[in-house]
Amino acid sequence: MxxxxxxxxxxENFFVCAAGLALCLLAAVGISLAGIGATDALRADLxxxxxxxxxxxxxxxxxxxxxxxxxxFRSYYRMAGVTEEKRTQGVLFGLFVWTALFLAAQMIFATxxxxxxxxxxxxxxxxxxxxxxxxxxxxxxxxRLLFAPSAAVTVCLxxxxxxxxxxxxxxVPFLPxxxxxxxxxxxxxxxxxxxxxxxxxxxxxxxxxxxxxxxDSVLPVLPVVPGGTIDAVKDIHFLAAPILxxxxxLGEILFCVxxxxxxxxxxxxxxxIE
Amino acid sequence: MREYAIGNIEKAYGKKGVLRGVSLRVxxxxxxxxxxxxxxxxxxxxxxxxxxxxxxxxxxxxxGKEVAYMRTKxxxxxxxxxxxxxxxxxxxxxxxxxxxxRMLENTSIRPTARLRALSAGMQRQLNFxxxxxxxxxxxxxxxxxxNLDLVFRGFIVESLIERAMEDRxxxxxxxxxxxxxxxxxxxxxxxxxxxxxxxxxxxLRAQGKSVEDFYxxxxx
Numbered sequence: 001m002x003x004x005x006x007x008x009x010x011x012e013n014f015f016v017c018a019a020g021l022a023l024c025l026l027a028a029v030g031i032s033l034a035g036i037g038a039t040d041a042l043r044a045d046l047x048x049x050x051x052x053x054x055x056x057x058x059x060x061x062x063x064x065x066x067x068x069x070x071x072x073f074r075s076y077y078r079m080a081g082v083t084e085e086k087r088t089q090g091v092l093f094g095l096f097v098w099t100a101l102f103l104a105a106q107m108i109f110a111t112x113x114x115x116x117x118x119x120x121x122x123x124x125x126x127x128x129x130x131x132x133x134x135x136x137x138x139x140x141x142x143x144r145l146l147f148a149p150s151a152a153v154t155v156c157l158x159x160x161x162x163x164x165x166x167x168x169x170x171x172v173p174f175l176p177x178x179x180x181x182x183x184x185x186x187x188x189x190x191x192x193x194x195x196x197x198x199x200x201x202x203x204x205x206x207x208x209x210x211x212x213x214x215x216d217s218v219l220p221v222l223p224v225v226p227g228g229t230i231d232a233v234k235d236i237h238f239l240a241a242p243i244l245x246x247x248x249x250l251g252e253i254l255f256c257v258x259x260x261x262x263x264x265x266x267x268x269x270x271x272x273i274e
Numbered sequence: 275m276r277e278y279a280i281g282n283i284e285k286a287y288g289k290k291g292v293l294r295g296v297s298l299r300v301x302x303x304x305x306x307x308x309x310x311x312x313x314x315x316x317x318x319x320x321x322x323x324x325x326x327x328x329x330x331x332x333x334x335x336x337x338g339k340e341v342a343y344m345r346t347k348x349x350x351x352x353x354x355x356x357x358x359x360x361x362x363x364x365x366x367x368x369x370x371x372x373x374x375x376r377m378l379e380n381t382s383i384r385p386t387a388r389l390r391a392l393s394a395g396m397q398r399q400l401n402f403x404x405x406x407x408x409x410x411x412x413x414x415x416x417x418x419x420x421n422l423d424l425v426f427r428g429f430i431v432e433s434l435i436e437r438a439m440e441d442r443x444x445x446x447x448x449x450x451x452x453x454x455x456x457x458x459x460x461x462x463x464x465x466x467x468x469x470x471x472x473x474x475x476x477x478l479r480a481q482g483k484s485v486e487d488f489y490x491x492x493x494x
Contacts, residue, residue, distance in 0.1 A: 004365045011358070076349045078325055080366035081338020271328040273338045 005090025044127035051132040103148035110135040151239040283332030294467030310464035342408035352390035368409040
């Protein structure tokens with residue numbers, strides 16, 4: 001069923017992502033052309049603008065995909081007997097795949113820009129702010145590709161939060177109780193990241209769990225990857241969720257268990273097809 | 275084929291009760307006309323039977339992919355193409371795509387056309403063809419002849435004659451009684467939130483009454 005839902009929606013998601021990538025490329029080409037014959041300092045500034053566009057789209061597109069998933073009109077699934085649970089699973093799968101694909105593609109384009117724009121001009125690259133090169137694999141190594149699934153996980157967790165709040169609003173009987181449950185899940189979502197963040201740090205200090213990935217990293221710094229680079233993405237990109245940090249993973253799993261435990265108890269909707 | 279049973283369905287919009295205990299048992303192979311004045315709740319009832327609306331109390335024995343439902347309006351985004359709809363039906367229902375494509379050839383609808391490019395009548399044609407080609411136990415048709423030209427009206431009636439030969443159930447909510455007069459095996463009237471008894475049209479004919487006469491009497 002998940003595959004069927006994915007296939008039904010691939011076109012709209014593909015075009016949203018393709019449009020986003022095309023805009024990034026247009027910005028890269030346009031700004032690059034504007035820099036022909038300019039001074040090194042100006043070229044460095046222009047490169048920062050291009051990277052800024054890429055970075056902005058790394059926020060805009062996942063949020064756009066999330067909003068599209070929330071507001072898409074899907075009563076036809078209901079008519080075809082697809083249960084709400086299956087539909088949600090399909091939406092989550094699509095959201096994860098398309099967010100990850102978009103960001104991975106964007107990182108490859110950012111890396112290509114990094115190579116082409118600075119070809120034969122290391123001095124220009126030297127004047128460009130390293131912080132702006134958030135998505136360049138040249139700047140951060142191929143490990144940085146893990147940012148793509150890491151942000152996709154965050155977007156999926158946001159959808160789960162929306163889904164649970166929707167269920168709470170629909171299914172909990174009294175208005176004050178509806179509001180209370182919705183607020184609890186909203187608070188849970190916004191604070192669990194930071195709680196787990198702290199927990200990861202404290203656990204690392206208290207239990208000498210130095211083998212844990214730092215909470216602000218999305219990269220696989222586990223003993224199985226000797227010499228892996230610690231690369232703080234979380235600090236500079238709100239959507240990054242460390243996906244290989246065991247404490248963080250545990251937090252995410254607990255959030256999902258709690259959210260869907262609640263959904264299981266109150267039920268998704270009336271008269272669901274069995 | 276199971277009997278199609280609807281038990282004590284109740285539905286209200288706010289404090290206004292639209293359906294107040296609708297019950298019906300439809301034998302296999304029946305072609306049922308659901309009649310009623312505007313605003314009596316025919317579409318509300320069909321939305322429940324077609325699983326579009328789940329906010330009701332009561333029981334329905336067959337739902338989901340076992341029921342094909344032609345609504346008054348296509349429930350798909352207008353930027354989708356005709357072939358996308360066919361793919362959707364093929365994916366989620368037991369659907370005879372080749373038959374649907376053959377039927378579409380008899381219309382001016384191109385598979386590559388977007389829904390927004392189709393007129394209201396063409397959308398109705400597409401809606402009918404998609405649902406007609408679903409191999410479901412129940413076919414629900416809500417005002418199937420609205421917005422359609424004379425030729426396609428005839429086409430629908432012809433197609434339904436073919437379908438009526440099969441051991442399936444067809445429920446039609448319509449005001450166009452004359453065009454279905456000879457197809458109905460049973461009729462029932464929705465009034466004051468309740469369905470009247472399921473009446474055999476054979477019995478009516480034996481009494482020298484038409485369905486229209488029966489409907490007129492039921493409204494009195």
